[in-house]
Structures are given as C-alpha cells and as structure tokens.
Amino acid sequence: MTKRILAIALLLALVLALPLQAQAALVFEDGARGTWTQLSGDKMKARFTVTNDSSCDTIRAFELYVYATDVWGERIYGEKTIYYWTTKKNVGPGKSVYSDYVTIPDRSDVDKLHVGVKRYVYDDGTVIEHNDWDVDYSNWTVTWN
Numbered sequence: 001m002t003k004r005i006l007a008i009a010l011l012l013a014l015v016l017a018l019p020l021q022a023q024a025a026l027v028f029e030d031g032a033r034g035t036w037t038q039l040s041g042d043k044m045k046a047r048f049t050v051t052n053d054s055s056c057d058t059i060r061a062f063e064l065y066v067y068a069t070d071v072w073g074e075r076i077y078g079e080k081t082i083y084y085w086t087t088k089k090n091v092g093p094g095k096s097v098y099s100d101y102v103t104i105p106d107r108s109d110v111d112k113l114h115v116g117v118k119r120y121v122y123d124d125g126t127v128i129e130h131n132d133w134d135v136d137y138s139n140w141t142v143t144w145n
Helices: 002-017 019-023
Strands: 035-037 043-051 059-069 085-086 096-097 102-104 112-122 127-129 135-140
Touching: 043 059, 043 112, 059 102, 085 102, 085 112
Parallel strands: none
Antiparallel strands: 035 043, 043 096, 043 102, 059 085, 059 112, 112 127, 112 135
16 A cells, blocks of 8 residues: 555656646747738738746747638638748747747738747757647737838
8 A cells, every 4th residue: 555655646746747847838929029020022021029938848849730811701722721930949938939920821811820839859859849729829910101
C-alpha cells in the first residue's frame, strides 16, 4: 500500500510540474499590431506582432496560420485554405516581435485577416502545437490609405 501511495504521489508531482512550460504561450495581446502593404498583381504582404507571455522561457521560432474574409465575412479562399509561414526569431520572456511577412492573393477582396499561432518551439527544443481546430484566431480589418 505504501508503494502505491508513493507512486501516486510521484505521478501527481510529475503531472503538476509539466504544465509550467505549457502554460506559457505565444499570443496576440490586445493592441497587437498588424501591418500590410499593397503588392502588384492584386497581392498584399502582411505581418503581425506576437508576444511571449512566459516569464522565463525564450521561444526561437513560431508558425502562424492566416485566412482572409470578404466584406460579408465569407472566407475568400474556401473553408480549408490556410496560408502559413514560419518566423525564426528569438522572442524572450515578456517580449514582442513582428512575424516575417506572408504574401496573400486577392488583395482587393480582403476585408479581414484572421491570424492564429499554430505552433512554436522553445530554446530547449520543446514544441507546443495546437490542433487545427484549436488554433485561436485574432483578426484585423484591412484598410488602405
């Protein structure tokens, strides 16, 4: 019986210790910036600020997903089309960086860009990856001056 209690206590200690890093996340904070530029051929390029909300872990690369909707809120490229790209930049604890640019077609149809963090990797090699249906999207209304 004592071995069983010891084993359960050890397992519980391990389970409680694991989420410490998993709780940290790469996020779009309120007021996160998105910037975009018109390109020729009815294309655009866009990038977004992301923040490492960890207090102690550096993220060395991340992958973002993006899709666009028109003025009616309908996805421009179909329900399953997602554009994605990896940015290899160190994001220290509590710091923010711009992602690399992604090129998006059909600029004249785009009303909103919806962007989510698919996965990221810490300095120690730990990878945090969200299932496609669990990606939390933030959105930006695209305006041209």
